[in-house]
Amino acid sequence: xxxxxxxxxxxxxxxxxxxxxxxxxxxxxxxxxxxxxxxxxxxxxxxxxxxxxxxxxxxxxxxxxxxxxxxxxxxxxxxxxxxxxxxxxxxxxxxxxxxxxxxxxxxxxxxxxxxxxxxxxxxxxxxxxxxxxxxxxxxxxxxxxxxxxxxxxxxxxxxxxxxxxxxxxxxxxxxxxxxxxxxxxxxxxxxxxxxxxxxxxxxxxxxxxxxxxxxxxxxxxxxxxxxxxxxxxxxxxxxxxxxxxxxxxxxxxxxxxxxxxxxxxxxxxxxxxxxxxxxxxxxxxxxxxxxxxxxxxxxxxxxxxxxxxxxxxxxxxxxxxxxxxxxxxxxxxxxxxxxxxx
Amino acid sequence: xxxxxxxxxxxxxxxxxxxxxxxxxxxxxxxxxxxxxxxxxxxxxxxxxxxxxxxxxxxxxxxxxxxxxxxxxxxxxxxxxxxxxxxxxxxxxxxxxxxxxxxxxxxxxxxxxxxxxxxxxxxxxxxxxxxxxxxxxxxxxxxxxxxxxxxxxxxxxxxxxxxxxxxxxxxxxxxxxxxxxxxxxxxxxxxxxxxxxxxxxxxxxxxxxxxxxxxxxxxxxxxxxxxxxxxxxxxxxxxxxxxxxxxxxxxxxxxxxxxxxxxxxxxxxxxxxxxxxxxxxxxxxxxxxxxxxxxxxxxxxxxxxxxxxxxxxxxxxxxxxxxxxxxxxxxxxxxxxxxxxx
Numbered sequence: 001x002x003x004x005x006x007x008x009x010x011x012x013x014x015x016x017x018x019x020x021x022x023x024x025x026x027x028x029x030x031x032x033x034x035x036x037x038x039x040x041x042x043x044x045x046x047x048x049x050x051x052x053x054x055x056x057x058x059x060x061x062x063x064x065x066x067x068x069x070x071x072x073x074x075x076x077x078x079x080x081x082x083x084x085x086x087x088x089x090x091x092x093x094x095x096x097x098x099x100x101x102x103x104x105x106x107x108x109x110x111x112x113x114x115x116x117x118x119x120x121x122x123x124x125x126x127x128x129x130x131x132x133x134x135x136x137x138x139x140x141x142x143x144x145x146x147x148x149x150x151x152x153x154x155x156x157x158x159x160x161x162x163x164x165x166x167x168x169x170x171x172x173x174x175x176x177x178x179x180x181x182x183x184x185x186x187x188x189x190x191x192x193x194x195x196x197x198x199x200x201x202x203x204x205x206x207x208x209x210x211x212x213x214x215x216x217x218x219x220x221x222x223x224x225x226x227x228x229x230x231x232x233x234x235x236x237x238x239x240x241x242x243x244x245x246x247x248x249x250x251x252x253x254x255x256x257x258x259x260x261x262x263x264x265x266x267x268x269x270x271x272x273x274x275x276x277x278x279x280x281x282x283x284x285x286x287x288x289x290x291x292x293x294x295x296x297x298x299x300x301x302x303x304x305x306x307x308x309x310x311x312x313x314x315x316x317x318x319x320x321x322x323x324x325x326x327x328x329x330x331x332x333x334x335x336x337x338x339x340x341x342x
Numbered sequence: 343x344x345x346x347x348x349x350x351x352x353x354x355x356x357x358x359x360x361x362x363x364x365x366x367x368x369x370x371x372x373x374x375x376x377x378x379x380x381x382x383x384x385x386x387x388x389x390x391x392x393x394x395x396x397x398x399x400x401x402x403x404x405x406x407x408x409x410x411x412x413x414x415x416x417x418x419x420x421x422x423x424x425x426x427x428x429x430x431x432x433x434x435x436x437x438x439x440x441x442x443x444x445x446x447x448x449x450x451x452x453x454x455x456x457x458x459x460x461x462x463x464x465x466x467x468x469x470x471x472x473x474x475x476x477x478x479x480x481x482x483x484x485x486x487x488x489x490x491x492x493x494x495x496x497x498x499x500x501x502x503x504x505x506x507x508x509x510x511x512x513x514x515x516x517x518x519x520x521x522x523x524x525x526x527x528x529x530x531x532x533x534x535x536x537x538x539x540x541x542x543x544x545x546x547x548x549x550x551x552x553x554x555x556x557x558x559x560x561x562x563x564x565x566x567x568x569x570x571x572x573x574x575x576x577x578x579x580x581x582x583x584x585x586x587x588x589x590x591x592x593x594x595x596x597x598x599x600x601x602x603x604x605x606x607x608x609x610x611x612x613x614x615x616x617x618x619x620x621x622x623x624x625x626x627x628x629x630x631x632x633x634x635x636x637x638x639x640x641x642x643x644x645x646x647x648x649x650x651x652x653x654x655x656x657x658x659x660x661x662x663x664x665x666x667x668x669x670x671x672x673x674x675x676x677x678x679x680x681x682x683x684x
Contacts, residue, residue: 145529187487187573215581239557
């Protein structure tokens with residue numbers, strides 16, 4: 001198994017990405033291809049060669065920055081690290097790709113290099129999130145900001161396949177994110193999608209639709225896959241991060257209000273560490289981009305080495321479980337969705 | 343000042359609403375009109391008459407349930423408590439209305455009874471939220487799930503007026519919720535709205551536009567008014583509740599893992615109480631429905647007496663600050679938004 005990692009993306013620099021890859025490689029049988037500037041990466045790899053023999057550098061001399069226009073950058077920078085990494089997958093020289101680049105660029109590059117799975121109109125980023133009982137998959141988290149109801153239907157097929165074959169949920173329950181549990185609640189898109197999902201219900205439906213769910217259901221453990229458009233999904237994710245961040249800050253403020261309280265908190269240190277671990281995005285690593293012809297894991301721009309390691313492990317899991325092949329088969333078998341009711 | 347309160351809405355029954363109104367009335371010069379079933383409300387009011395003389399009952403013998411179709415219910419139940427309460431405002435017998443009914447019903451009834459402010463196409467619910475530094479206003483929180491960019495422009499005018507005249511922010515900073523801070527990021531609606539907002543910038547613009555903001559900026563204190571469509575706003579709010587709920591539960595689980603830890607937590611009880619207070623929706627009370635010809639405060643369906651009391655106080659503040667008149671004037675003065683660039 002070979003995994004290509006775009007070493008030049010993210011906010012913290014290629015050394016941090018390299019460290020994450022080394023940490024993953026130590027624990028893995030896979031071969032890792034670190035794609036980026038050899039002047040930076042070669043010394044890093046040389047430094048750990050004896051301990052981590054399964055990492056090699058593939059040269060790529062350009063970088064797509066975090067704020068560049070994706071499609072433009074794709075044309076202007078053919079030797080960008082994320083493009084070279086995607087080409088390794090396309091050419092069969094790697095089985096999957098990990099990038100913590102600019103999400104828009106990662107999506108555009110994957111689409112243009114790996115192409116879509118036949119039968120899938122638009123791709124989706126499937127983000128695994130912590131719930132009270134385990135993991136819930138939210139998609140789309142930002143690949144397709146403008147969707148129609150057929151896109152949401154495809155997201156449901158792909159998301160449930162991912163939850164089943166990679167996350168390990170035997171029979172994933174799929175919910176459509178709305179602003180009320182009744183089928184008639186929502187915006188125009190979600191109302192149309194609800195009709196489509198209901199029409200498809202039955203023995204042949206490739207997923208188990210439990211109806212509309214609301215934002216607060218996401219974390220309650222009552223649903224395994226939550227489907228929404230990429231604008232809503234991305235906004236929800238960032239808002240969740242904001243709430244968690246604010247709460248952690250408010251807790252710190254309140255608990256540290258009096259200096260004499262500090263020693264009293266010591267016995268709770270492990271509890272707070274477990275709390276942080278349960279809430280931490282880095283624990284979860286990257287999110288797969290579903291709908292393209294190849295395993296592509298997109299990490300958070302703020303990823304540290306630990307998050308990069310987890311993203312590499314997510315890629316390994318997806319490759320081991322033949323995620324792309326399973327989705328392709330599932331999409332082929334799925335009945336075409338009924339024509340939209342306008 | 344007279345405030346009409348729909349006593350029959352909410353999940354906890356009219357006695358709880360009545361209790362909230364009594365608590366508000368004790369601290370207020372205003373007269374409260376408790377609208378609903380006299381068989382339930384008269385004994386409640388009689389019980390506290392000596393202590394709270396400024397509450398009276400107005401009879402309404404029907405109830406719009408939490409799951410009824412709003413417009414249908416409006417036609418079928420002319421004597422519903424929320425309709426009677428809105429009519430009191432329309433007829434000048436009350437200066438504002440508080441309801442914790444089904445949000446859809448509250449919006450439909452207010453629109454059909456009070457009518458829209460001239461120049462406003464669609465109404466918006468403006469929800470005050472806690473941020474690290476104070477209060478941030480999010481709108482629309484669910485009145486208008488499907489918006490065009492002009493609607494968002496009107497929301498910005500109304501939201502900034504509310505933040506200024508009621509919340510007390512001298513010069514509110516308005517942000518457009520998107521999935522990236524760059525002007526070109528977002529879905530089709532937000533991209534169009536960004537162009538509209540930028541075109542309107544300048545001395546005559548009735549609000550201070552700071553550009554796109556992301557979900558995690560909402561709580562950071564860097565923006566005072568966040569504008570989005572009603573589907574996104576409602577989904578964000580409920581997701582925030584879900585995250586806060588999950589974190590509280592995880593904290594409880596982690597801190598109570600060992601029975602011997604319990605007594606050690608005692609000194610932190612006030613800190614946890616302050617924490618809960620800072621995060622609690624009930625502290626904030628209801629959210630005003632902006633864009634209709636009358637003060638209308640919509641409370642959370644789960645409101646307890648404390649939340650109802652705060653909703654009543656929100657109505658008082660809005661009435662005292664002439665919210666509806668100020669918005670009406672601001673909308674009249676505002677230059678018509680430039681024609682949409684398609």
